[in-house]
Structures are given as C-alpha cells and as structure tokens.
Amino acid sequence: xxxxxxxxxxxxxxxxxxxxxxxxxxxxxxxxxxxxxxxxxxxxxxxxxxxxxxxxxxxxxxxxxxxxxxxxxxxxxxxxxxxxxxxxxxxxxxxxxxxxxxxxxxxxxxxxxxxxxxxxxxxxxxxxxxxxxxxxxxxxxxxxxxxxxxxxxxxxxxxxxxxxxxxxxxxxxxxxxxxxxxxxxxxxxxxxxxxxxxxxxxxxxxxxxxxxxxxxxxxxxxxxxxxxxxxxxxxxxxxxxxxxxxxxxxxxxxxxxxxxxxxxxxxxxxxxxxxxxx
Amino acid sequence: xxxxxxxxxxxxxxxxxxxxxxxxxxxxxxxxxxxxxxxxxxxxxxxxxxxxxxxxxxxxxxxxxxxxxxxxxxxxxxxxxxxxxxxxxxxxxxxxxxxxxxxxxxxxxxxxxxxxxxxxxxxxxxxxxxxxxxxxxxxxxxxxxxxxxxxxxxxxxxxxxxxxxxxxxxxxxxxxxxxxxxxxxxxxxxxxxxxxxxxxxxxxxxxxxxxxxxxxxxxxxxxxxxxxxxxxxx
Amino acid sequence: xxxxxxxxxxxxxxxxxxxxxxxxxxxxxxxxxxxxxxxxxxxxxxxxxxxxxxxxxxxxxxxxxxxxxxxxxxxxxxxxxxxxxxxxxxxxxxxxxxxxxxxxxxxxxxxxxxxxxxxxxxxxxxxxxxxxxxxxxxxxxxxxxxxxxxxxxxxxxxxxxxxxxxxxxxxxxxxxxxxxxxxxxxxxxxxxxxxxxxxxxxxxxxxxxxxxxxxxxxxxxxxxxxxxxxxxxxxxxxxxxx
Numbered sequence: 001x002x003x004x005x006x007x008x009x010x011x012x013x014x015x016x017x018x019x020x021x022x023x024x025x026x027x028x029x030x031x032x033x034x035x036x037x038x039x040x041x042x043x044x045x046x047x048x049x050x051x052x053x054x055x056x057x058x059x060x061x062x063x064x065x066x067x068x069x070x071x072x073x074x075x076x077x078x079x080x081x082x083x084x085x086x087x088x089x090x091x092x093x094x095x096x097x098x099x100x101x102x103x104x105x106x107x108x109x110x111x112x113x114x115x116x117x118x119x120x121x122x123x124x125x126x127x128x129x130x131x132x133x134x135x136x137x138x139x140x141x142x143x144x145x146x147x148x149x150x151x152x153x154x155x156x157x158x159x160x161x162x163x164x165x166x167x168x169x170x171x172x173x174x175x176x177x178x179x180x181x182x183x184x185x186x187x188x189x190x191x192x193x194x195x196x197x198x199x200x201x202x203x204x205x206x207x208x209x210x211x212x213x214x215x216x217x218x219x220x221x222x223x224x225x226x227x228x229x230x231x232x233x234x235x236x237x238x239x240x241x242x243x244x245x246x247x248x249x250x251x252x253x254x255x256x257x258x259x260x261x262x263x264x265x266x267x268x269x270x271x272x273x274x275x276x277x278x
Numbered sequence: 279x280x281x282x283x284x285x286x287x288x289x290x291x292x293x294x295x296x297x298x299x300x301x302x303x304x305x306x307x308x309x310x311x312x313x314x315x316x317x318x319x320x321x322x323x324x325x326x327x328x329x330x331x332x333x334x335x336x337x338x339x340x341x342x343x344x345x346x347x348x349x350x351x352x353x354x355x356x357x358x359x360x361x362x363x364x365x366x367x368x369x370x371x372x373x374x375x376x377x378x379x380x381x382x383x384x385x386x387x388x389x390x391x392x393x394x395x396x397x398x399x400x401x402x403x404x405x406x407x408x409x410x411x412x413x414x415x416x417x418x419x420x421x422x423x424x425x426x427x428x429x430x431x432x433x434x435x436x437x438x439x440x441x442x443x444x445x446x447x448x449x450x451x452x453x454x455x456x457x458x459x460x461x462x463x464x465x466x467x468x469x470x471x472x473x474x475x476x477x478x479x480x481x482x483x484x485x486x487x488x489x490x491x492x493x494x495x496x497x498x499x500x501x502x503x504x505x506x507x508x509x510x511x512x
Numbered sequence: 513x514x515x516x517x518x519x520x521x522x523x524x525x526x527x528x529x530x531x532x533x534x535x536x537x538x539x540x541x542x543x544x545x546x547x548x549x550x551x552x553x554x555x556x557x558x559x560x561x562x563x564x565x566x567x568x569x570x571x572x573x574x575x576x577x578x579x580x581x582x583x584x585x586x587x588x589x590x591x592x593x594x595x596x597x598x599x600x601x602x603x604x605x606x607x608x609x610x611x612x613x614x615x616x617x618x619x620x621x622x623x624x625x626x627x628x629x630x631x632x633x634x635x636x637x638x639x640x641x642x643x644x645x646x647x648x649x650x651x652x653x654x655x656x657x658x659x660x661x662x663x664x665x666x667x668x669x670x671x672x673x674x675x676x677x678x679x680x681x682x683x684x685x686x687x688x689x690x691x692x693x694x695x696x697x698x699x700x701x702x703x704x705x706x707x708x709x710x711x712x713x714x715x716x717x718x719x720x721x722x723x724x725x726x727x728x729x730x731x732x733x734x735x736x737x738x739x740x741x742x743x744x745x746x747x748x749x750x751x752x753x754x
Contacts, residue, residue: 034376043476048460065376065457079365080375184475191477209477237365239373410564411594415607415654416583425606429597511597512640 032061033244036073036081038152039182041227042066044110044202044271049264054251060244068182070150076100076230079237082245085252087227088152101230105253108261108272109226112156113204114217115187116142116196130220134164141175143195144168147186148178156225157198163222187213200225205266227272229253252276285483292484304488307465310378310452311445314385319438321386322393327423329394330401331409341398347391352384353450359384360454376457381465384451389441396437397427404430432507439500443493513576513585513661514540514693516561522569523556530556532717533570540576542709543684543694545725547701549740553717554697555591555666561695562588562664576661584611587655588664591671593647595639600631603639604654611658625653629683645676652683656692663687665696669703681707701741705729713737 041047042064051062065075069086076084077100084101086092095101114133116125122140124133137144146168147154161168168176177195179186183203190197191211199207204215217223229249234242251257258274265271292300329340361367363375363383374380404426412422427434449467456463458472466489473482516538523531530553538544546554559565561572563583574582595603601622608618626632629649634642639650648668655663665684669677684707688694698704704711704725711728713721713736720734732738 039475042460043472063376063457063459063462065459077366079370182475184477188475188477203476207477209479239365239371408594408596410559411588411590413564414562414588414590415658416610421610425596511638 030061031059031244032063033082033241033248034080035062035064035083035085035248036071036075037064037066037085038069038072038087039066039184040151040153040200040203041085041087043182043184043206044200045206045266046202046261046264046272050257050260053260054248054257057251057256058247060247062248068147068149068151069153069155073100076232079232079240082232082241083229083248084232085227085229086152087225088155089226089228091152091155092228092230095230100233100236102233104228104230105249105276107227107229107252107276108258108274109224110272111201111218112153112198112223112225113201113215114196114198114223115190115204115213116216117194117212118214119194119212120216122196125214125216127217128219130160130217130222131164133217134160134166137175137196138164138166138168138171141171143175143177143193144171145186145190145193145195145197146176146178147183148180149182151182152225153183153198153200160198160222201269202266202271205269205271226275282483284480285487288480288484289487290484292481293488300485300488302461303464303466303469304492306378306463307446307467307489310381310465311385311442313382314389314445315438315442317382317386318389318393318441322390322441323397323427323434325390326394326397326399327401327427328420330398331405331419331423331426341395344391344395344398348395350388350391351450352388352448353454355388356384356451356454359387359451363455375455376459376463378456378463380455381452381463384455385445385448388448388451389445392441392444393437396440397434400430400433400437401426432504435503436500439497442496446489446493513574513582514538515575516662517573517575518561518570519573520570521557521560521567521572523553523560523565524568530717531560531567534714534717534719535570536712536719536722538693538695538712540693542724543688543707544696544710544712545704545708546695546697546712546714547704547708547740548697548699548714550699552714554699554714557714558588558664558666558695558697562586564588585661586664587658587660587662588666589648589651589655589668591667593644593651595642595647595650597638597640599636600639600642600650601626601635603650604657607654607658621657622653625657626650628656628686629653630679643676645672645679648672648676648680649683652680652687656683656687656690660692662693662695665694667697667699669698669700677703713740715740 075081121142122136234240253276458468604622605618715736
C-alpha cells in the first residue's frame with residue numbers, strides 16, 4: 001500500500017495503544033484495597049464522603065464494589081475483597097465462624113423505615129409498631145414490594161415478618177412482590193405499583209422517584225440496622241492486603257472515623273450513628 | 279413527559295458544564311470499548327478471513343456456531359469471565375478482577391464472534407468474486423485472504439463499528455467483572471444503571487442521551503468515510 | 513511449458529459430466545481457439561488446463577515444464593475483469609509482486625505494459641471506475657506483464673462493444689507476436705476466424721475436431737461443427753455455462 005497510507009495507519013495504531021496503556025499504568029501504581037459493601041450503603045452517599053478522608057490520611061485508595069449483602073460476603077469468601085462492610089449481624093457472625101473473616105467490629109447503625117402510598121390501604125400510617133404494621137399489611141392484602149435478593153435489608157425484612165407471625169410466601173403471586181433487585185429499583189417498583197416497601201433511611205432520603213410514597217412507620221427499635229466491618233482472613237487467602245485492609249478497619253472504628261461518619265448528612269438529617277465499641 | 283424534558287436539561291447541563299466526573303466516565307468508556315474492539319478485530323478478522331477461504335471438516339458447523347455466538351448475552355459473558363478471574367477461580371492469581379483490564383477482556387470475548395462472523399461473510403462474498411483471478415495470479419488462499427481484507431476494508435470498517443456499538447452499549451458484562459467502582463471501573467452504561475436504581479431518572483436519561491449521541495457521531499463518521507471511499511475507489 | 517497434453521480428461525460435478533474424455537495435444541506456436549456452443553464445456557476445459565480445477569479423471573501434462581512449477585508461466589484473463597480496489601497501476605503491480613519482483617521493478621514493468629495497451633494516462637485511476645473495455649485491457653496488461661509462456665482467455669470480449677472488442681483483439685495479437693502462446697475460447701465465429709490459427713471444436717463435453725482454421729471452416733469433419741458454423745446448433749447445451 002502507499003507509504004502515506006501506511007504511515008497514517010501506524011500513527012493511528014500508536015495513538016490507540018497509548019490510549020489503552022495510559023489508564024492501565026495509572027492504576028497499577030496506586031495503593032488500594034477492595035472493599036465489598038452493599039448497594040444501599042453506597043447509594044446513601046456515605047462512601048463519597050468518607051473515603052476521601054481516609055485516602056488523604058493514609059494514601060490508600062478504597063475501591064468499593066457495591067452488591068447485595070449475600071454477594072458481598074460471597075466476595076469475601078472467594079477472596080475477591082480485602083474487607084467486607086455489610087449490615088447483617090447473623091450472616092457476619094457465620095462468616096467469622098466459618099473462618100473467612102478475622103474479627104467483626106461494630107461500626108455504626110442506621111435505621112429502616114416502612115414507606116407506603118399516601119392512600120394507605122392497610123391503615124398503618126403514623127404508627128410506631130412495625131410488627132403490628134406487618135400484620136395489618138398481610139391482613140389487608142396490600143401490595144408490598146420486597147427486595148428478595150439475599151441482601152441485609154431483605155434479611156431484616158424477613159425477620160420482621162417472622163416476628164409478626166406472617167409467612168410472606170403465602171402472599172407470593174398476589175400482594176407480596178419480590179423484585180430480586182437492589183433498594184433503588186425496588187423503590188422504583190413500589191412507587192410505580194403504589195406498594196409498601198421496607199427501606200433504609202439513607203436510600204430513601206436520596207431517592208428522587210417517590211411518586212405517592214411517604215414514610216408510614218419509623219422509630220421502632222426493631223428497625224435499627226447494625227453495620228459491621230471485617231478483614232478477610234489472610235490465612236484463607238494469602239493475597240489479601242492485610243496491612244492496608246487492617247488500616248481501614250482501624251480507621252473506621254477510630255474516633256476520627258466515627259466522627260466522620262456522624263458528620264455525614266443529607267440536608268439536615270444525619271444518616272448513620274456511629275457505635276463502635278472501644 | 280416532564281422526565282424527558284428534565285433529561286435533556288440534565289444532559290445539556292452535564293456537557294455544557296464539562297462536568298469532570300462525566301469526562302472521566304466517558305474517557306473510561308471509550309478506553310475500554312475501543313481497546314476491546316481493537317483486540318477483537320486483531321483476533322476476529324484473521325479468524326473470519328481464514329474460515330472464509332479455507333475448506334476443512336466441520337467448517338459449516340463452525341460458521342453456525344460463530345453466527346450463534348453473536349447473540350451471546352453480555353451478562354452471561356460477564357459471569358463466565360468473573361468466575362475465571364475471581365481469586366477462587368483458575369486465573370485468580372492475575373488479580374485483575376474489578377479492573378478495566380477485566381472489562382476489556384469481557385467485552386473482547388463478546389465482540390470477537392461479531393467481527394469474525396460478519397467479516398467471514400464479507401470476505402467469503404469477495405472470495406467468490408475474486409478467487410479464480412487471485413489463484414490464477416499465483417496467490418495462495420491465505421495470502422489472497424489478506425489481500426481481500428484490505429480490498430474490503432470499508433465494509434470491514436462498518437463491521438468494526440458495529441462491534442464498537444455493541445461494546446459501548448452493554449452493561450451486563452462490565453458491571454459484573456468491573457464492579458462499577460467509583461472512579462475506577464465506572465463507565466457510562468453502569469452509571470446509567472446506577473442512577474436509574476437510585477431513582478435519579480433525569481440524570482440517567484441525560485447520560486443515556488450523551489451515550490447515544492456519541493454512538494451516532496461515530497456511525498456518521500463511518501458513513502462519511504464509506505461515501506468518500508466509494509467515490510474514490512469504486 | 514508446451515506442448516500441453518490432455519490425456520482422457522473427464523470432469524464431473526454435482527452428478528453431471530461436463531467434460532467427457534477429451535484427449536488433445538496443444539503445441540507451441542499457433543493461436544488456438546476453443547470453439548463451441550454455450551454449455552459445451554469450454555470454460556471448464558480452460559480451467560482444467562490452467563489448474564483452477566482438478567480433473568476427476570485423466571491427466572493434464574505440461575511436457576515442457578521445468579521442475580513442476582506449472583502455474584507460474586501461465587496467466588488467464590476471464591470473461592469479467594476482476595480488479596482490486598486500487599489504481600490501475602497497482603493492480604498490475606500486485607501480480608508482479610506476487611511473482612516475486614521488487615516494488616521498483618514491478619512499477620517500471622507495469623508502466624511499460626500500460627503504455628502498450630494505451631492506459632498509461634489512467635495509471636493512477638481507481639481500476640473499478642474504468643469502463644468494461646478499459647478494465648479488460650487492464651486485465652490483459654496485468655497478465656502480459658507477468659511474461660507468461662501461455663495466456664488463456666475465457667470469452668474475453670463476450671461483454672464488450674465492437675470497438676472495445678477490436679482493441680482487445682489487437683492486444684491479443686500483439687501478445688502473440690511477442691512470443692506468448694494464445695489459447696482462447698469463444699462462441700463467436702467471426703472472432704474465431706479473425707484470431708484463430710487452429711480450432712478445437714467442443715460439443716457436449718467432447719472434442720469433436722482439432723484442425724487448422726481453414727480446413728475447419730471449409731470442411732468441418734463433424735455434423736455438430738457443420739451445424740454450428742451454419743448457426744443451427746442449439747444456443748445452449750446441457751453442460752452448464754460453457
């Protein structure tokens with residue numbers, strides 16, 4: 001082919017190669033850890049607020065992969081994460097017991113709320129008793145959108161149904177609708193169907209597509225949602241960055257980290273309440 | 279329809295404000311998909327050409343398979359690559375899960391069948407026209423195939439662009455193998471998915487519009503190139 | 513390369529026998545025309561001689577070939593010129609480079625042949641935008657540039673107008689004059705008369721006659737040949753596209 005054409009082709013290939021390599025090398029030089037956490041935590045915006053503070057202090061970049069609690073713990077089991085940061089105490093304790101994590105530290109809690117349509121077919125709005133509300137929803141056969149995705153939120157929801165003596169499976173196909181997806185999509189569905197839903201306050205506060213939904217029940221002790229952080233066990237996965245990961249765990253439960261958590265607000269509302277034991 | 283109106287406003291605000299977050303996301307999207315299409319072309323084009331001109335047992339079966347693989351669901355590819363690259367998997371020691379490299383690999387796997395199958399068709403059609411003359415001049419099959427690759431380059435460009443379009447538009451594969459990590463593996467499609475799930479629909483739509491415009495521009499460029507080529511080379 | 517011997521050649525495809533036991537000996541020198549109606553098997557016979565097809569029976573032997581490299585010293589021009597998406601010059605150069613010549617050598621030789629066929633002013637035009645007649649002249653130039661011992665032509669003017677046909681015939685004669693053996697098929701009697709020194713008359717896959725041109729037209733030895741010359745043979749025979 002003509003030499004000018006050959007040169008143009010060569011030039012284009014070089015440019016393309018540099019474009020491709022550039023982002024590769026930039027990443028390779030950075031100190032980082034991988035943290036498996038949940039979609040609701042990430043979508044609350046907490047990490048955007050918290051992680052830059054940690055990175056500034058230690059120079060360690062924190063890469064958060066946000067999944068459901070079940071998936072996040074699974075990531076930890078497979079060794080694809082260095083730290084796990086979720087909110088399902090029972091599952092977390094099992095994780096430690098099975099030897100996948102070093103130690104569990106309590107970090108903070110937020111709360112869940114029950115949202116529902118203004119029309120309130122189950123007549124529970126303004127109540128303070130979540131168990132009672134659950135009974136009323138089942139009795140009225142009012143539509144309820146569940147995450148159904150093995151997440152911490154989903155696990156908490158199922159525990160409430162159990163406590164109230166209702167088997168939600170009895171409503172499958174009629175009033176109990178499982179979306180199999182994250183908090184946001186489930187709220188989207190609830191908003192579209194005018195259904196009740198169980199959500200963490202953080203996601204609710206930043207959720208823009210509310211439709212006719214409002215908070216109907218809040219403040220019940222049973223609605224508190226405890227977060228725990230765990231270093232993935234280097235004995236099981238030798239490649240885990242245990243020093244960097246431990247630095248993160250230590251910071252998050254330190255007074256500095258706890259203060260940073262408390263300082264995070266959406267508007268005037270504090271979302272997370274630090275409660276690490278010292 | 280106020281959502282749509284807000285979406286256009288959001289899109290315009292993003293682009294006009296030259297939002298640096300957006301710039302980073304667009305850059306990464308381009309890097310990942312362009313790299314994938316480049317790799318896929320390097321693999322798929324010679325593969326398609328070889329299948330087009332060679333005759334071997336099982337050839338028809340291979341062609342059917344290749345055509346079928348064009349419809350690989352991205353999320354399935356993502357899952358398979360995830361299982362390969364996970365620390366618990368065979369290639370875990372590479373440690374490239376949740377990096378753009380993993381995303382490039384997944385998208386390459388997705389696009390190779392498209393490039394191979396479509397270039398196979400193009401080159402086979404050309405071979406039908408040219409093969410006697412090329413063989414008469416003394417070209418062997420594979421050397422003839424290389425000549426035809428250059429000769430059909432403008433049709434092949436359209437195929438490469440189709441591959442790029444598929445890569446740039448998919449979300450299933452890059453979400454699973456990339457993890458949608460803020461600032462590291464977040465691309466246009468995964469951001470749209472994220473914003474949608476957060477209920478921020480105007481922003482998601484706005485990003486969607488930016489993505490569509492990008493793809494339209496690239497295809498317009500391809501059309502112009504083909505037009506010029508047609509006039510110059512016949 | 514020559515003489516070329518065809519020894520009981522047969523060719524079948526898809527259940528049909530297209531060439532049915534042809535034996536002949538083609539010597540260097542005279543312009544050989546393979547004549548016959550459409551579907552007689554002329555094009556298939558050409559491709560068998562040139563090596564583009566393998567006979568299903570019999571052998572094709574080049575008695576004058578040195579160490580078995582038979583393809584190199586032949587060239588072929590087809591009914592439709594097949595040009596790459598490049599300039600006229602580049603198309604000719606392509607063939608030369610395939611034969612192992614350097615780029616410089618190839619370009620010089622290519623320009624020479626383009627001049628002889630009258631296309632030197634179009635050397636840098638894209639080949640595919642040229643007219644049918646020009647492209648066929650280019651095909652001849654490309655073949656000639658390789659300096660073949662034998663040039664096969666398969667109905668080269670079937671798609672051309674009379675003026676272009678005359679150009680092509682003149683070039684064929686020039687190539688012949690330069691020492692290359694011409695073997696050409698046609699179904700056009702006039703062209704056969706103008707360009708032929710000897711005739712191989714094919715009908716229904718069989719060789720009916722092999723004689724010098726005067727004798728063929730004066731005293732055709734077979735009834736099919738007489739009928740053909742008089743224009744009475746069916747225009748299409750069963751064998752295929754000729």
